[in-house]
Amino acid sequence: MIRYGKFLRRFSLFLLTLPVLVFIFFPVVWLSSASLSTQVELFAIPPHWIPQHPTFQNYLDIFFPSQAASSVPRTFAIALLNSIKIASSVTLICIILGSLAAYALVRIPFRLNRTIQIGILGTRMIPEVSLILPLFIVASSLQLINRPIVLIIAYMSFALPYAIWMMAAFFQTVPIELEDAARIDGCTRLGILRRIVMPIAVPGLISTAMFTFLLAWDEFFYALIFTSTLAAKTAPVAIAEFVGRYAVNITGMMAGGILAALPPVILGLIFQRYIVAGMTSGAVKG
Amino acid sequence: MAAVSTSPPRRHLSLRQQDARIAWLLVIPSLIVILGVTFWPIIYTFILSFFIVPTGINQVRTFVGLGNYLEMVGSRTFWETIGRTLHFTVVSVGLELVLGLAIAQLIHSHPWGWKFLRFSLIIPWAVPTIVNGAMWRWIYSADFGALNGILMQLGLIKHYVPWLSLPNLAMELVILADVWHTMPFVALILQSALATLPEELEEAAAVDGASALRRFWSIRLPLLRPAILVALIVRTVDAFRVFDIAYIITNGGPAFRTVTITYLTYLNSFAYGKQGIGAALSFIISIFSIIMAFFFIRTLYRPEETQ
Numbered sequence: 308m309i310r311y312g313k314f315l316r317r318f319s320l321f322l323l324t325l326p327v328l329v330f331i332f333f334p335v336v337w338l339s340s341a342s343l344s345t346q347v348e349l350f351a352i353p354p355h356w357i358p359q360h361p362t363f364q365n366y367l368d369i370f371f372p373s374q375a376a377s378s379v380p381r382t383f384a385i386a387l388l389n390s391i392k393i394a395s396s397v398t399l400i401c402i403i404l405g406s407l408a409a410y411a412l413v414r415i416p417f418r419l420n421r422t423i424q425i426g427i428l429g430t431r432m433i434p435e436v437s438l439i440l441p442l443f444i445v446a447s448s449l450q451l452i453n454r455p456i457v458l459i460i461a462y463m464s465f466a467l468p469y470a471i472w473m474m475a476a477f478f479q480t481v482p483i484e485l486e487d488a489a490r491i492d493g494c495t496r497l498g499i500l501r502r503i504v505m506p507i508a509v510p511g512l513i514s515t516a517m518f519t520f521l522l523a524w525d526e527f528f529y530a531l532i533f534t535s536t537l538a539a540k541t542a543p544v545a546i547a548e549f550v551g552r553y554a555v556n557i558t559g560m561m562a563g564g565i566l567a568a569l570p571p572v573i574l575g576l577i578f579q580r581y582i583v584a585g586m587t588s589g590a591v592k593g
Numbered sequence: 594m595a596a597v598s599t600s601p602p603r604r605h606l607s608l609r610q611q612d613a614r615i616a617w618l619l620v621i622p623s624l625i626v627i628l629g630v631t632f633w634p635i636i637y638t639f640i641l642s643f644f645i646v647p648t649g650i651n652q653v654r655t656f657v658g659l660g661n662y663l664e665m666v667g668s669r670t671f672w673e674t675i676g677r678t679l680h681f682t683v684v685s686v687g688l689e690l691v692l693g694l695a696i697a698q699l700i701h702s703h704p705w706g707w708k709f710l711r712f713s714l715i716i717p718w719a720v721p722t723i724v725n726g727a728m729w730r731w732i733y734s735a736d737f738g739a740l741n742g743i744l745m746q747l748g749l750i751k752h753y754v755p756w757l758s759l760p761n762l763a764m765e766l767v768i769l770a771d772v773w774h775t776m777p778f779v780a781l782i783l784q785s786a787l788a789t790l791p792e793e794l795e796e797a798a799a800v801d802g803a804s805a806l807r808r809f810w811s812i813r814l815p816l817l818r819p820a821i822l823v824a825l826i827v828r829t830v831d832a833f834r835v836f837d838i839a840y841i842i843t844n845g846g847p848a849f850r851t852v853t854i855t856y857l858t859y860l861n862s863f864a865y866g867k868q869g870i871g872a873a874l875s876f877i878i879s880i881f882s883i884i885m886a887f888f889f890i891r892t893l894y895r896p897e898e899t900q
Contacts, residue, residue, distance in 0.1 A: 320704030
């Protein structure tokens with residue numbers, strides 16, 4: 308009898324998970340299916356939930372843009388590359404500068420240490436929109452608009468404080484006894500950072516890199532203001548530009564959207580375990 | 594500190610001073626970048642908010658004191674926009690917290706497939722904001738949208754409805770899209786908090802005859818308070834400055850019904866050529882953020898843990 312009740316309880320709970328799973332999966336599955344259909348089929352009424360003539364053409368057009376007739380896949384091919392370039396550069400710079408600063412803030416006592424820590428945490432709260440005008444004025448007078456470098460610099464405003472904060476959390480977990488022992492043996496601070504702290508904090512560095520990459524990949528506001536040509540336009544800007552137009556290759560855009568979503572989704576699923584840790588450290592965008 | 598030290602002055606720096614020197618060397622590059630891209634611009638924005646700033650470089654700026662702020666505070670558009678932003682923030686964060694808590698509870702009670710459910714939550718969280726917005730814009734589409742498709746096949750509508758053109762519904766549809774994207778963040782935070790709660794308290798209360806609802810309300814919820822607070826603050830700050838998702842789904846329409854405060858700032862700064870007004874608006878957003886930041890730092894920053 309008890310086992311029967313337990314079974315019933317588990318079964319009813321299982322029934323509750325179904326609507327949640329439908330809510331999570333329906334939008335993405337529909338989008339994926341639509342991206343595999345032709346423009347004609349997309350407009351079918353009633354809709355073809357599973358395309359009758361599935362085609363990878365929308366994806367092929369983006370991967371081999373030279374054959375594409377429409378401007379949508381050509382733009383997406385370049386915008387995706389720009390996104391990769393910009394997000395990787397931001398990640399690399401943040402990891403290098405951020406790990407140095409994070410180590411000093413966590414392990415070396417000096418005047419203003421705490422002030423700097425609080426200041427860095429506080430920048431998490433500054434909205435992008437409060438920084439954009441001065442950055443825009445300077446960028447236009449230096450003629451940096453539409454250059455990837457301006458986005459890389461602007462993205463530092465949220466990515467670097469975030470990376471420092473997150474790496475500081477990881478460096479704290481390195482046992483201080485190891486460092487003390489190394490210092491007694493005559494190792495310098497930089498030697499300790501390179502030979503002891505960094506190797507132990509490798510998982511932390513990887514997940515910080517992943518989060519920084521996601522933040523930069525996701526960013527839209529700066530990219531919208533600072534880029535309008537193919538030289539630096541990122542994937543979100545390309546999507547926003549086409550989505551408002553009427554007579555446009557919609558299934559091509561859907562394929563572009565799926566491709567833009569794939570890197571963060573794959574990274575997220577691989578590093579699932581670190582994500583919650585990153586979220587609770589408070590620095591991660593919700 | 595050095596002033597208290599009684600040891601005679603040495604020619605070489607003490608180990609502590611050497612350390613401080615290295616610390617500054619390590620911190621300076623990051624500090625310069627952060628001062629350059631956040632602290633300097635926010636001060637500049639503050640100054641700009643007291644001027645009329647025409648678009649274009651080398652235009653003459655006119656000092657108007659609090660003029661920009663007064664113009665905003667006196668305008669109907671501003672208050673309507675604040676109202677819409679609060680509407681978005683309250684409904685969206687409220688839904689996320691309720692749904693997030695419910696899903697966290699569900700995962701915590703370990704039904705079949707709970708690991709898969711937890712795994713799946715990563716997907717909506719990781720989809721980029723703009724892709725998410727475009728996806729929902731297509732779902733709501735009047736020509737081929739999935740929403741129309743489902744409702745038609747269920748026999749609930751006879752013709753496709755232009756959902757996003759309905760003035761009273763547009764904001765709620767934007768909220769739904771935002772909830773899909775951000776609810777997993779709340780659910781995952783609360784679920785990981787639930788997993789660390791001690792079970793003895795609730796078991797003891799159960800033995801004493803407390804009902805399940807009572808145990809949830811009087812024991813579990815208070816224990817979850819810190820995690821709920823973190824989720825609440827992070828989400829409120831982000832929701833109050835929402836822009837991307839409204840921009841991509843509705844372009845602020847129909848008839849301004851989805852223009853939020855950040856959207857209004859964007860329009861003034863980059864479409865209407867009123868950068869001074871834009872600066873003033875962005876500063877109003879900052880003030881709200883600073884107030885939230887105070888609570889945020891107090892909740893998260895516990896110096897005893899840094900040692």
